[in-house]
Amino acid sequence: MAAGGVDVSRSSVAVKKDYDFYRNGTARDVYLRQSGRDGERRQSKRPSDQDLRRKDERHRPRVASEKRELRDEVEIERPSEKKRKFSPVVWDVDKVAKAPSREKTKSPFTIPTKPNLDVDVSVNRKTSSKDHVNVVVSPEPAHLTPVQPFEAQLSGKHLVDDLEEGQLEEEEVMQAPPVKTCRWGTGLTSPEEELRSQSDTVPKSSRWGTGLTSRKEELRSQADTVPKSRWNRSSVSPECEELVVSEDQQCNLSGSGSGDRRLEQLSADEHSDHEYYSSDHNELESEEPTSTQGGSNMLLGSRSVNEFQKLNKINEGTYGIVYRARDAKTMEIVALKKIKMKEDRYEEEYGFPLTSLREINILLSCNHPSIVNVKEVVVGGKNESDVYMVMEHLEHDLRGVMDRKKQPFSTSEVKCLMLQLLEGLHYLHTNWIIHRDLKPSNLLMNNTGELKICDFGMARQYGSPIKPYTQMVITQWYRPPELLLGAKQYSTAVDMWSVGCIMAELLSQKPLFPGKNELDQMQKIFAVLGTPSEAVWPGFSSLPNAKAKFPSQPYNLLRKKFPAISFVGGQILSERGFDLLNSLLSLDPEKRLTVEEALNHGWFHEVPLPKSKDFMPTFPPKR
Numbered sequence: 001m002a003a004g005g006v007d008v009s010r011s012s013v014a015v016k017k018d019y020d021f022y023r024n025g026t027a028r029d030v031y032l033r034q035s036g037r038d039g040e041r042r043q044s045k046r047p048s049d050q051d052l053r054r055k056d057e058r059h060r061p062r063v064a065s066e067k068r069e070l071r072d073e074v075e076i077e078r079p080s081e082k083k084r085k086f087s088p089v090v091w092d093v094d095k096v097a098k099a100p101s102r103e104k105t106k107s108p109f110t111i112p113t114k115p116n117l118d119v120d121v122s123v124n125r126k127t128s129s130k131d132h133v134n135v136v137v138s139p140e141p142a143h144l145t146p147v148q149p150f151e152a153q154l155s156g157k158h159l160v161d162d163l164e165e166g167q168l169e170e171e172e173v174m175q176a177p178p179v180k181t182c183r184w185g186t187g188l189t190s191p192e193e194e195l196r197s198q199s200d201t202v203p204k205s206s207r208w209g210t211g212l213t214s215r216k217e218e219l220r221s222q223a224d225t226v227p228k229s230r231w232n233r234s235s236v237s238p239e240c241e242e243l244v245v246s247e248d249q250q251c252n253l254s255g256s257g258s259g260d261r262r263l264e265q266l267s268a269d270e271h272s273d274h275e276y277y278s279s280d281h282n283e284l285e286s287e288e289p290t291s292t293q294g295g296s297n298m299l300l301g302s303r304s305v306n307e308f309q310k311l312n313k314i315n316e317g318t319y320g321i322v323y324r325a326r327d328a329k330t331m332e333i334v335a336l337k338k339i340k341m342k343e344d345r346y347e348e349e350y351g352f353p354l355t356s357l358r359e360i361n362i363l364l365s366c367n368h369p370s371i372v373n374v375k376e377v378v379v380g381g382k383n384e385s386d387v388y389m390v391m392e393h394l395e396h397d398l399r400g401v402m403d404r405k406k407q408p409f410s411t412s413e414v415k416c417l418m419l420q421l422l423e424g425l426h427y428l429h430t431n432w433i434i435h436r437d438l439k440p441s442n443l444l445m446n447n448t449g450e451l452k453i454c455d456f457g458m459a460r461q462y463g464s465p466i467k468p469y470t471q472m473v474i475t476q477w478y479r480p481p482e483l484l485l486g487a488k489q490y491s492t493a494v495d496m497w498s499v500g501c502i503m504a505e506l507l508s509q510k511p512l513f514p515g516k517n518e519l520d521q522m523q524k525i526f527a528v529l530g531t532p533s534e535a536v537w538p539g540f541s542s543l544p545n546a547k548a549k550f551p552s553q554p555y556n557l558l559r560k561k562f563p564a565i566s567f568v569g570g571q572i573l574s575e576r577g578f579d580l581l582n583s584l585l586s587l588d589p590e591k592r593l594t595v596e597e598a599l600n601h602g603w604f605h606e607v608p609l610p611k612s613k614d615f616m617p618t619f620p621p622k623r
């Protein structure tokens with residue numbers, strides 16, 4: 001019997017109804033209903049007590065293979081919820097691979113300083129001038145199709161995010177078959193199948209500003225003559241609106257990075273707080289501060305920020321200052337994120353930060369209730385060239401709420417929040433996006449019980465076969481052991497670790513692993529989950545930082561922190577709840593739950609059921 005009450009998930013019709021009520025309207029259930037397999041799926045997916053994962057590591061391989069089967073099943077009938085508004089901008093970086101490392105790159109687009117800029121927008125051809133950016137709007141807004149990694153590979157184009165760790169220097173255009181699942185190293189399937197399942201939705205238009213209509217129409221008419229080269233090459237459906245931005249000699253690689261740092265080199269004062277540092281930017285954003293003359297601009301037609309009335313500053317992050325503002329036209333309250341330009345010409349990065357470009361690019365293409373909605377991009381302000389993202393406004397972020405809350409969230413509230421987080425993440429992972437910075441301050445909340453993922457500055461599209469990426473992502477407290485140990489090949493499992501840390505924090509109201517520096521972070525993790533070995537984590541010993549001597553701690557002590565019973569009235573966690581948490585916090589990323597598995601976990605089906613958003617607590621506005 002679960003500590004939270006009697007497990008009625010298999011017998012109680014009422015409970016099932018409640019659960020269905022909560023889930024009603026989600027694309028997942030619509031999908032299940034449409035596919036006529038609702039009952040079957042629920043029955044097969046709802047874990048019984050037998051389904052609970054055995055803790056004995058000897059059973060892990062079997063469990064892992066079951067997980068793969070489950071993933072296969074889920075993937076074959078991929079729900080339709082993963083539609084994107086359009087595929088994000090893809091930077092053509094063919095030449096980048098050859099570019100000398102450490103060469104600085106220039107701003108990706110020119111910010112307009114006057115209404116009519118000298119814009120060179122051409123269709124599907126590379127510009128010869130290195131300062132020009134080509135924008136291609138593909139002619140067929142017929143299907144919503146995520147940019148698939150293999151598609152980029154087949155077309156010989158690399159996504160902007162691929163420019164990490166100098167891995168492209170030697171790289172050939174890969175023709176490897178695409179993976180079927182989001183997690184790397186798992187089954188393979190055809191890209192056509194994947195895309196066919198997504199091709200039935202009417203696309204939304206690109207939303208680079210609101211005044212683009214006429215220009216867009218112009219572009220579209222030009223684009224009518226353009227062969228659908230990228231999609232044709234990979235024999236897949238055409239994208240709805242594809243912006244291909246070619247830019248010569250930008251995004252140069254830094255061959256170094258910090259990936260080779262050994263654990264022994266880390267000192268206690270190296271990273272004194274939990275805020276992340278990221279060499280990602282060294283790798284991605286080392287841009288030559290070249291002249292911006294003659295460049296094209298993707299913000300043409302964008303509204304001016306003067307059309308918004310700034311009400312107050314909400315927060316300031318590394319990459320932006322976020323304001324609450326009112327749209328003078330619609331009177332709608334919005335959040336304006338002012339992109340911080342890099343102004344020191346002698347810095348590695350200068351001009352418009354690529355992290356922000358990446359964030360705008362991905363967020364504009366996403367369309368899901370658990371992902372913050374970016375409405376448009378506006379320009380102007382005190383400094384003519386300032387760029388702002390206009391987002392829907394949510395009153396709180398989870399960090400602020402937890403800091404001010406006296407009591408932890410109840411189990412049913414945690415379930416409500418976790419489901420929303422997982423649904424948003426499911427959307428991202430099925431669209432080949434890793435967030436790479438999930439943490440409470442990047443989860444927005446409003447007073448209608450909604451949770452939305454924000455801050456996509458570290459997010460990236462990923463592909464198969466997985467390439468080496470920087471491991472210096474994810475705020476330290478939420479960073480998984482494989483990244484701390486220096487793994488450069490990773491995928492969606494890194495987000496799932498962060499989800500585990502967030503779940504623990506929601507339950508206990510305090511961070512699970514508040515490391516002071518990377519070494520301390522690893523020690524804190526291993527002190528609770530046990531020191532990894534080849535037996536529990538095959539491949540562990542070959543990770544760059546695994547040679548370090550960690551204090552030996554052979555046991556998993558997580559249950560002590562989240563007991564099934566409490567004599568002092570503290571928060572308790574049922575067997576199933578613990579199984580979910582423990583499986584999210586698997587040291588071996590291959591054994592960590594996928595987002596589908598987490599969404600289908602039995603904990604969400606047992607009482608107390610997830611609270612309806614309508615009954616979630618509200619919080620007073622921040623002062």
Ligand SMILES: Nc1ncnc2c1ncn2[C@@H]1O[C@H](COP(=O)(O)OP(=O)(O)OP(=O)(O)O)[C@@H](O)[C@H]1O
Nearest residue numbers: 315317318319320322335391392393394397441455
């Ligand atoms: N749409 C929004 N509505 C309300 N508040 C928001 C919104 N977007 C962001 N915020 C607030 O601003 C903070 C910083 O935003 P964001 O994380 O996007 O900026 P950042 O500069 O990328 O931050 P970081 O330093 O974490 O990378 C968030 O933690 C949140 O409190």
